Amino acid sequence: MSEKYIISLDQGTTSSRAILFNHDGLIVSVEQEEFTQHFPKPGWVEHDANEIWNTQKKVLDDLIANNNISPSDVAAIGITNQRETTVVWNKNTGEPIHNAIVWQDRRTSKLCDELRAKGHSDMVSEKTGLVIDAYFSGTKINWLLDNVEGARELAEKGDLLFGTMDTWLVWKLTQGKVHITDVTNASRTMLFNINTLEWDDELLKMLNVPRTMLGEVKESSEVYGETADGISIAGIAGDQQAALFGQMCIDPGMAKNTYGTGCFLVLNTGDEIIHSKNNLLSTIAWKIDGKVTYALEGSVFVAGAVIQWLRDGLQLLQSADKSEEMAASVEDNGGVYFVPALTGLGAPYWDQYARGTIVGITRGTTKEHFVRAALESIAFQVADVVSAMEADTGVKLETLKVDGGAVANNILLQGQADFLGCEVVRPMVLETTALGAAYLAGLAVGYWESLEEIQKQWKEDKTFRPKKDPGIVKEEKRQWKRAVERSRGWIEI
Numbered sequence: 001m002s003e004k005y006i007i008s009l010d011q012g013t014t015s016s017r018a019i020l021f022n023h024d025g026l027i028v029s030v031e032q033e034e035f036t037q038h039f040p041k042p043g044w045v046e047h048d049a050n051e052i053w054n055t056q057k058k059v060l061d062d063l064i065a066n067n068n069i070s071p072s073d074v075a076a077i078g079i080t081n082q083r084e085t086t087v088v089w090n091k092n093t094g095e096p097i098h099n100a101i102v103w104q105d106r107r108t109s110k111l112c113d114e115l116r117a118k119g120h121s122d123m124v125s126e127k128t129g130l131v132i133d134a135y136f137s138g139t140k141i142n143w144l145l146d147n148v149e150g151a152r153e154l155a156e157k158g159d160l161l162f163g164t165m166d167t168w169l170v171w172k173l174t175q176g177k178v179h180i181t182d183v184t185n186a187s188r189t190m191l192f193n194i195n196t197l198e199w200d201d202e203l204l205k206m207l208n209v210p211r212t213m214l215g216e217v218k219e220s221s222e223v224y225g226e227t228a229d230g231i232s233i234a235g236i237a238g239d240q241q242a243a244l245f246g247q248m249c250i251d252p253g254m255a256k257n258t259y260g261t262g263c264f265l266v267l268n269t270g271d272e273i274i275h276s277k278n279n280l281l282s283t284i285a286w287k288i289d290g291k292v293t294y295a296l297e298g299s300v301f302v303a304g305a306v307i308q309w310l311r312d313g314l315q316l317l318q319s320a321d322k323s324e325e326m327a328a329s330v331e332d333n334g335g336v337y338f339v340p341a342l343t344g345l346g347a348p349y350w351d352q353y354a355r356g357t358i359v360g361i362t363r364g365t366t367k368e369h370f371v372r373a374a375l376e377s378i379a380f381q382v383a384d385v386v387s388a389m390e391a392d393t394g395v396k397l398e399t400l401k402v403d404g405g406a407v408a409n410n411i412l413l414q415g416q417a418d419f420l421g422c423e424v425v426r427p428m429v430l431e432t433t434a435l436g437a438a439y440l441a442g443l444a445v446g447y448w449e450s451l452e453e454i455q456k457q458w459k460e461d462k463t464f465r466p467k468k469d470p471g472i473v474k475e476e477k478r479q480w481k482r483a484v485e486r487s488r489g490w491i492e493i
């Protein structure tokens, strides 16, 4: 293969990035642009899809220009994206009919309550692997069609298209020629049957979404089309699935957790769909060469975001990385427990009416205790998800591979190993999400020959092992559970 590089486009919740990888799976260069977060009402979160496209295009162009490479040096582009975030656009004009509704947005909570009350939960869970929640795309599309003037008529006429961010980017990159998604993103819409691998008529009817709005569902590693300058777009996966692949969790029983804005713990369950009895999600990890791999996922909505809030909201921290030093300066949390249910609680509680709660404050509490409690809250939430997973699979987790912006924090990862009672392993390349998409694209075009070849590229940076007295851990977990109970159902319906 004469081409030297693969490019990953990582369209995240807060920024668009383009990353250049070489054949060793190492990062050559990164470009990143943040974009605007819109909060039009409490609990609502929107992005301007045109701004997302413009930032994504800019970082791609800058990456190529700043590294003095030409498109012909690039074997393929892989796309990975924030999942569930929903954009609807007019296929004739190419213009979105409204801002994209972001995965964190809670505006459709009431509709979800109604769907549950009508008894749809079991059917949705059986078909999609999901719980009924405002998190997923389906109710967001329904909201857009019912609340944007004229939208329903246009949709019925077949003029509107729906996409998650992968779909939107492919459509833009191919100048409106290709309207597709991949199985991983489709599996987060609440419209896709993960058993039959098709959009599902009963779900479409339940949410009143015309089938003409939906793109064709593709595998995660194949050529979907090409950019204006002739680069093949050859890999797509939602960011958490891409991270699972980038961490090379390719065998059943392997798990990774990504600590970003939220935390997403994903366990490879092979060709088996495990229907969780403990409020986790079944989802598609990837489909490659006709073979589907499934996963079990625990999604925690607020993780690194709690540190961001201490920094920007409370101005208690100068920077996110200062949290490590501050937390290390106290022996323990001083009895303070912080439940960061700032946008409700995700797995395993799924309480959209929970809100942030801090308990155990005394005259002796300092800001360092607050910071320590905030970091511990991330690790406690992950431990809750792991307990649910172990209950579902009957297997004790022995190793958790970790990645994401917050894993720079050693106190967090040591706390995680203590609360889980298992090894927590941080890899050398932390950009596992982008790497996963690069691998998917590179495999499709023969840039990498096989999984065996890329498996050798994964390297460990550091392993954290449990150190804390198990008796103390047990007591701290008990206190955490009490704090969670106090945060639940806070918003009155």
Ligand SMILES: Nc1ncnc2c1ncn2[C@@H]1O[C@H](COP(=O)(O)OP(=O)(O)O)[C@@H](O)[C@H]1O
Pocket (backbone or CB within 6 Å): 012, 013, 014, 015, 259, 260, 261, 262, 303, 304, 305, 306, 307, 308, 320, 321, 322, 323, 324, 404, 405, 406, 407, 408, 409, 412
């Ligand atoms: N050293 C640190 N300790 C704790 N949290 C951190 C640290 N560095 C970054 N973070 C948190 O990690 C998040 C950024 O991680 P990133 O993976 O870039 O997130 P995302 O992809 O969700 O935008 C932020 O919420 C930030 O507060």
Ligand SMILES: O=P(O)(O)OC[C@H](O)CO
Pocket (backbone or CB within 6 Å): 011, 012, 013, 014, 081, 082, 083, 084, 103, 238, 239, 240, 260, 261, 262
């Ligand atoms: O953009 P991130 O990394 O916060 O990930 C968002 C998730 O895909 C939401 O499900």
